Structures are given as structure tokens and as C-alpha cells.
Amino acid sequence: MESQDTEKMTYSQAIAELESIVKEMQSENCSIDNLSKYTSRSLELLKICKAKLLTTDEELKKILAELES
Amino acid sequence: MEESAITLLEFNRRVNRLLHDVSVQRCWVVAETSDVMLRNHCYMELVQKNPVTGLTEAKARAIIWASRFAVLRNMFEAATGQAFGNGLKVMVEVSANFHEQFGYSLVITDINPTYTIGDMARQRMEIISRLRREGLIGLNKELDMPAVPQRIAVVSAGTAAGYGDFMDQLHGNASGLKFYTCLFPAVMQGVNTPASIISALNRIYENAELFDCVVIIRGGGATSELNAFDNYDLAANVAQFPLPVIVGIGHDRDTTVLDEVANVRVKTPTAAAEWLVGRAQSALDTLNAVSDMIADMASEIIASARQQLAYYTGTIPLVAENIVTRNKAMLQNYVSAIPLRAHLRIETAGKDLGAWKERVAVAASQCVAREKMRLQALDKQVELLSPERVLRRGYSLTVANGHVVTDAAELAKGDILETRFASGRVVSEVK
CATH class of the missing domain: 2.40.50.140 (Nucleic acid-binding proteins)
Structure with missing residues (x-):
């Protein structure tokens, strides 16, 4: 599983990585050594996704406002 | 006249x-x-x-x-x-x-409105079958709507009540989901409708990368002027548009051609907003579910690790004790086995020793016998060579000046010789 630069991640990329982590954690060979890596990464991804849904992207808002005027 | x-x-x-x-x-x-x-x-x-x-x-x-x-x-x-x-x-x-x-x-x-309805339906069917023939009808429907369409290009009359309803519903959603809208104004009634919407679509096309989808809405007022949406050019444009198009043109009639080609078809602008909010909401719900799931899985993994640990905590002393006991028993075995073994070893060694003794005795006596025989042979040889034996065979021995004479030249006139025989001796003088 490769971790991409979270800053530039799209929602669907973040979701895809999240899904692969869940799959990894569900598999038999998920060791406790990877657990904190997986959980912290998934929390990070969840945060990105939620932020995309719930926080305003001011830059985009501005671009669209200019386009509309 | x-x-x-x-x-x-x-x-x-x-x-x-x-x-x-x-x-x-x-x-x-x-x-x-x-x-x-x-x-x-x-x-x-x-x-x-x-x-x-x-x-x-x-x-x-x-x-x-x-x-x-x-x-x-x-x-x-x-x-x-x-x-x-x-x-x-x-x-x-x-x-x-x-x-x-x-x-x-x-x-x-x-x-008689039935005649007009029939004619409109016929026109609609003609347009639809043409779109189908040209392979256009399903194109927009086949586009994947993003999981969360947040950036929305809106085609509407800016002053229409339907547009206001749409915006209120979308931006005022209870979960605080964010949407970005940009209005591309178009005339939504009368004969200019198709051309006006197409021109708005063209403007969106130039900035297509900024948007996830297009919403065409028309609402409020009478359910009239739908004829404009049964238009081939408009339908062909929407069908081939690279972004998924949501249509909410506010009518109860079965369908217009525009509804047929759109990616998503809803009845009103409000319904279009509800659809978008619903999609984002379900994405948010999924996120929360995944979040819970990860927490559950993590605690499950920890619990099973703890269980494993508990197992080892209980098992290791037992295993250690077993090992000690086993080794003790092994030692005990050695303790009892060593004297027995030693005894066996000594016994064997004793036996070996006896055998060796015998072999040494045999070898010694063989050696003695061999030497005896050799001595006897030598004795015989010595006897054969002894001067007495030679003298007995008729030879004599001449001695002068204490030496045995073997060369006549050694003698001088007047020397006294002693001649020894097997039995007796005579003395003579050289003349």
C-alpha cells in the first residue's frame, strides 16, 4: 500500500486507500506491529475525507465566484 | 347592369x-x-x-x-x-x-389536446430513436457520477424561484456538507431555450475541470413550455457532455427527451438538491461507519493479542517446569547408568587384558623357540668350523712365536715351530 502525499489527495484516492487499509486489517495476517501505523494512517485519511465534505475550500469558492461574475 | x-x-x-x-x-x-x-x-x-x-x-x-x-x-x-x-x-x-x-x-x-399530445409524443419518439440510432442516448448515463459531487455547474434562469429553492436546499443542508455552485444563466422557457442552454453548456465545457457535474433546473410557474426540452440539438449536447448531467425541470409529465439522456433525472430543482445532499450524506455516513469499523477492528486485534499474551503468561512457567523436570530425570538416568556402564567397561577391559596376556605369552614363547633354533643352527656351524674338527680331519696347525703361521715367508732359519695335531703336538726347528 503506498501512501500518497495527503495534501494533494483527491477524495476518491483517500477512500481507495482507506478501503485497502480496512481490507488489510481484516486479513488474518494483520500483526499488532502494523496496527498503530494502520490506525493512524486511516484516521488521517478519514480526516482528509471529512474535511473535503465539511470544510469550505475558499480558493475554489473564489475561482467559481469569479467565473460566475 | x-x-x-x-x-x-x-x-x-x-x-x-x-x-x-x-x-x-x-x-x-x-x-x-x-x-x-x-x-x-x-x-x-x-x-x-x-x-x-x-x-x-x-x-x-x-x-x-x-x-x-x-x-x-x-x-x-x-x-x-x-x-x-x-x-x-x-x-x-x-x-x-x-x-x-x-x-x-x-x-x-x-x-382537442389529445391530438397535440399524440403529435408531441411522436416527435419525442422520433428524436429518441434518432439519438439511439446515432449511439448518443446512453452516453451521459454511462458517465460515472463522482462519489461526492460537490462542484456543481448550475444551468438555470438566475431569477427563477426554482434556482432559489435549489440553492437553499443545497447550501442549507443539515449536515453542513459543503457544495460549490456556479450559475451559468440560461433562458428556460420559449423557443430560445435549447440554444440558450446549449450556450451555457459550452461555457461550462471550457471550465469542465472545475466541476463534478452539471445541474439543469427549471422550476416554479406553470408546467408549460416543456416542448423546448424535447429538442434534438439540446438532447444531443447533453448526451455527449463530458460531465454527468442532472436534470430537474419541474414537471409531472412522463418524460421529456432531456430526461431520457440525462445521467440523473429528478422532478424538481429541490429534488436535484436533495439528490446531491443525499449522495454526500451517504459518503459521510460511510466515512463514519469506516471510522467505527477501524476502531472496532483495532480493539479486536489488541484483544486477540492480549489473549495470546495471557496464554503465554500461563503457559511459559509450565513449559519451563516441564523442561526442568525432564532434565532432572535425564540426570538421574545418568547417575544410575554411570556405575553400571563403568563396571561393564572394566569387565570388558579385563577380558581384553586376559586375551592380551595370552597373546603376549604365546608371542614370547614363540620368540624364545625361534631364538633357540637359531642358536642351535649357529652352534652347529661353529662346531663345523672349530679347529679341533679340522685337525681331526688330518690338517695340522703351525704356531711360531705365539702366532699361527699361514705363510712360510714369515719364518726364518732357526725359528722354533709348534705343530699341533688332533691329538698331541711336536716341536721342530727351521733349517
Whole structure:
């Protein structure tokens, strides 16, 4: 599983990585050594996704406002 | 000749009287509307065009009296979902009329909307089958709607109530989900509708990378003017648009061609906003579910690790004890085995020793016997070579000056010789 630069991640990329982590954690060979890596990464991804849904992207808002005027 | 001449007015009255013949009164006629004009009464031209050439083959002015028009319009628009206007195929009940001053016209007293509905449906079917034939009809439907369409290009009349409803519903959602909208204004009624929407789509196309989807909405007002959305050019544009298109043009009629080609079709602008909010909400719900799931899985993994640990905590001392016990037993075995082994070893060694003793004795006596024989052989040889034995065979031994004489040259005159025989000796002198 490769971790991409979270800053530039799209929602669907973040979701895809999240899904692969869940799959990894569900598999038999998920060791406790990877657990904190997986959980912290998934929390990070969840945060990105939620932020995309719930926080305003001011830059985009501005671009669209200019386009509309 | 001249006395029989009548006034124009009188002539026109005669024409008018002739037109009251039953064959041209309250007669159902099919024609197409054009130049519809509402000036208290409703004025229009009824035309008949050649279906092949499109050229006008017949034409007549027509009028619906204001009082009648109010009734007929409501009935027509409710039935067809279509505003009464130009370019409609209509079946109308007409009576010929000739006004002395204004000339020939038809007075419309009734409309059969079923005919128009049938014609519109036929047109719609023609457009749809053309789109299907050209492989366009499913194109927009096949586009993947993003999991969370947040950036929305809105095609609407900016002042329309429907646009306001859409914006309120979208931006005022209870979960605080963020959406980004950009209005691309378009005329949403009348003959210019298709061209106006197409031009808005073209403007969106130039900035397509900024958007996840397009929403075409039209709402409020009467359910009329839907004819504009049964338009081939508009449908072909929407079908081939690279972004998924959501259509909410506010009508209860079955479907327009636009609905047929859109990626998502809803009834009203409000429903379009609800659809978008619902999609984002379900994404948010999924995130929360995944979040819970990860927490559950993590604690499950920890619990199972803890369980494993507990198992080892309980097991290791037992295992250690087993090992100690086993080793102790092994040691005990050695303790008891060593003397026995040692004894065995000594016994064996003793046996070996006996054997060796015997072999040494044999070897020694063999050696002694061998040496005895050798001595005997030597003894014999010595005896054979002894001077007594030689003397006995007749030889004699001459000794002079204490030495055995072996060369006569050694002797000189007067030397005293002693000659020894096997038995006895004589002394003589050299002469």
C-alpha cells in the first residue's frame, strides 16, 4: 500500500486507500506491529475525507465566484 | 347592369351569409399554429405545411375569443403540459367567418389536446430513436457520477424561484456538507431555450475541470413550455457532455427527451438538491461507519493479542517446569547408568587384558623357540668350523712365536715351530 502525499489527495484516492487499509486489517495476517501505523494512517485519511465534505475550500469558492461574475 | 350593382358591404354580407353553411361551421380541423398573439382575444395563423417540402399549402387567420381562450388554455396546458403557442399541431373546432371589415377568419371554439399530445409524443419518439440510432442516448448515463459531487455547474434562469429553492436546499443542508455552485444563466422557457442552454453548456465545457457535474433546473410557474426540452440539438449536447448531467425541470409529465439522456433525472430543482445532499450524506455516513469499523477492528486485534499474551503468561512457567523436570530425570538416568556402564567397561577391559596376556605369552614363547633354533643352527656351524674338527680331519696347525703361521715367508732359519695335531703336538726347528 503506498501512501500518497495527503495534501494533494483527491477524495476518491483517500477512500481507495482507506478501503485497502480496512481490507488489510481484516486479513488474518494483520500483526499488532502494523496496527498503530494502520490506525493512524486511516484516521488521517478519514480526516482528509471529512474535511473535503465539511470544510469550505475558499480558493475554489473564489475561482467559481469569479467565473460566475 | 349598373342598377343591379350592390355595395361592397352588401356583397361581404352575402359572403358572410354563405359561410354560415353547416359544412364550414363547427368543423374539426387539424393544422399548425403560428404567429400566436394574445391581445385580449387570442389571434393566430393556422397553417398547413407540406410534410416533405415544408412549404405552406394552406393558411387562415383564426381567433379565440378571450372568454373562451381562458377555459381552453387551462384545459390544453393541463392536458399536454405544454403552453399554447407557436408551432403546435392542433385539432381545433372552427367556424368560418367573414367580417365585412376584416375579411375571412376562423373562430375557434374548442381544442382537442389529445391530438397535440399524440403529435408531441411522436416527435419525442422520433428524436429518441434518432439519438439511439446515432449511439448518443446512453452516453451521459454511462458517465460515472463522482462519489461526492460537490462542484456543481448550475444551468438555470438566475431569477427563477426554482434556482432559489435549489440553492437553499443545497447550501442549507443539515449536515453542513459543503457544495460549490456556479450559475451559468440560461433562458428556460420559449423557443430560445435549447440554444440558450446549449450556450451555457459550452461555457461550462471550457471550465469542465472545475466541476463534478452539471445541474439543469427549471422550476416554479406553470408546467408549460416543456416542448423546448424535447429538442434534438439540446438532447444531443447533453448526451455527449463530458460531465454527468442532472436534470430537474419541474414537471409531472412522463418524460421529456432531456430526461431520457440525462445521467440523473429528478422532478424538481429541490429534488436535484436533495439528490446531491443525499449522495454526500451517504459518503459521510460511510466515512463514519469506516471510522467505527477501524476502531472496532483495532480493539479486536489488541484483544486477540492480549489473549495470546495471557496464554503465554500461563503457559511459559509450565513449559519451563516441564523442561526442568525432564532434565532432572535425564540426570538421574545418568547417575544410575554411570556405575553400571563403568563396571561393564572394566569387565570388558579385563577380558581384553586376559586375551592380551595370552597373546603376549604365546608371542614370547614363540620368540624364545625361534631364538633357540637359531642358536642351535649357529652352534652347529661353529662346531663345523672349530679347529679341533679340522685337525681331526688330518690338517695340522703351525704356531711360531705365539702366532699361527699361514705363510712360510714369515719364518726364518732357526725359528722354533709348534705343530699341533688332533691329538698331541711336536716341536721342530727351521733349517
